Amino acid sequence: MDARQMSAMVEATRLTRHGRLVEATALIQQTWATSPAARRAPDGQGPGEAGGASSRHPAPSRLLPAQGGQQAQGPSAWTHGLNAFSSRRIQDPGLSPGLAAPAAKRPGGRFDAFSYTGAAGTRAYRLYVPTGSTGGPLPLVVMLHGGTQDAATFAAATGMNELADRQSCLVAYPEQPSSANPGKYWNWFVPGHQRRDAGEPSLIAGITRQVMDRYPVDDTRVYVAGFSAGGAMAAVMAAVYPDLYAAVGVHSGLAYAAARDVASAFAVMRRGPSRPARSPVTPLPLIVFHGDRDVTVAYGNARFLIDQAVAAESPDRGAVTTPTAVTSGGQVPGGHAYTRTSYRGAGGTTVAECWTVHQGGHGWSGGDPAGSYTDPRGPSASAEFLRFFDEHPAGASAC
Template sequence: MKPSEGFLNSMREAMMVLRTRGPTAATEVIQRALRGDPSRPAAGGAEAQARTLPPTAKRAQAPLPLRSKVSLDAEDRSHFDTLTYSNAAGRRQYRLYVPATATSEPMPLIVMLHGCTQSADDFAAGTQMNSLADQHRCLVAYPMQPRQANPSKCWNWFKPGDQRRECGEPSLIAGITREIIARHPVDPARVYIAGMSAGGAMAAVLVDQYPELYAAAGIHSGLPARCAHDLPSALAAMKGGNPSQTLTLESPQRPLIVFHGDADGTVDVANAARIVRAFGMPTQRSRETRGPGSGLRDWTVTRLLSGEGVEAELWTVHGAPHAWAGGDARGSYTDPAGPNASAEMLRFFLDHPIHHHR
């Protein structure tokens, strides 16, 4: 039986998606074709998202910024590779996205730490950071936490052995970062780290312990560095307890941009304010209102400046659950109704190269 033109088109699409977004997304395209439904997005990502979102968020679909400006030829020249890094603490695989726009000129590097139960491909699809990397000529790395290290694939941000410089998981993530810098044309003044949930909590640890390596950090639905020392204290911190744990934090050394939904039932929104507490009093606060009936969320941006001149932004997304604001429904734990956290983080990062605060 001769394959239909629609099926062949789907196979061509799958090959292109395999090169640009990885095997998980390509598998979804193939499964769609086998169901005889090449025109409708696969349900897996949307179903995973629907479990975390209220009805208004499920209806809203935020457009991907400027995606149409990246040609198919450019997508064909990009690549998303799986690599492995090892040191005395163990080994971790990571995915590295190299945009089609890459040249020999030094580029920014963004290190993205996924949340519990997520994978690198899932996180890349949900945040759409690779699309932004195409537009702004950045490398994007996604370290991968295996089940052997944590049954839910969470970064172990709450374990003392994984909270210190050159120990445990921080040493592995920093090692991955240094390996990419050594092997690719990376601008060492523009290396950044971001994460979601447990990944956000680990990003807070990394920027605190390696201020010479990371110029700034983006923390989405996360927690302050070293706010817990075991699983019970981690659960208490996630529910908004342990406020005294953050009072001993030193003055921040690097800029932070923090996103958190104030309806987050997994990590209490109180943690967002605790992350930026060391920056001192806000210098500016503004609220963005999307309008009733729009299906989109309102948010408040609070800008802070430490006594040493280090900047922070706190984005509180009103009514949002435990999900990446403005994310794509192809990834889990995404909230398309919110502001575009990926675009705002990248904007903040590129405004803060490391030499601004040396």
């Protein structure tokens, strides 16, 4: 970080503390977009992008930071018939920022548009309703997109609607508007958006409850997940609404309360956290995916997330014993190797699971390049998230 960037960071922090977030964001955007590294970056790849990830938008490092495989063994209601996404040669479609987002694939269900209004404002969202969903209560997965994305690009990137159609679950995609953040990042690093019944968490929870009110949702199988800024906000939601969600998935994200302003957000993204983990009071089962070559959100943030989860299940927090780590690995044919580490409580239930995608950058593992920020050569994060969620209904105990 050069002197000009450091000066901009100090000023952005001052603006943020005075509630002038839009001005702070614009300053950061302008400073990083005109940096020498940004000018040297080739078309379609920003200075913060790692090789091996396909992107249709400016790299997050040009904007405000992320504010914002192997199949599981044994069939279940969700995982029967899931196949890992095929390994594809990563290609840059070459679309410029501002072009219309690609429509999410629709394997047969409905991808409807709604909005929710609460005390903190209004948020639009998209809801995928799978084919033949007229029967009993269904699981609900709330998916939070990363910066510069929207519901359509995120659904296309993750392929979650296709899997939801096969496994009969609802998927909601809240959208962050540019009026709340110019880069459409969830404001995960702002204290006012890290609390229950306030700010963006209240709106995401309101969307979740609205879907539960309007559709036949199994309230023991409501989950939240996200990527990058959305992953960081998913961690916030899990921390402040443990009674609403049953488990959480974080892909290339950051831990709850890892930052308190713009300056600390940049620091934790670049280098990982430098202070002890602040564990949620009531932790939820957690699955994490992260590429170990991610230069946008440092891989150390995955370790921090896991440390939070494991610390919350320690004997001094009432658990019978500290979770035991069980590690295995694999290789996607023609793609990345990966390591899966599960942390199991006294009863054998997995309380946390970390997938390290070796040589993976800042992209959704196993995703489709029709969306943005994807790494098709990794194991399918979408399939593994659904498998993990299926194993963790609300009320399951690790002790």
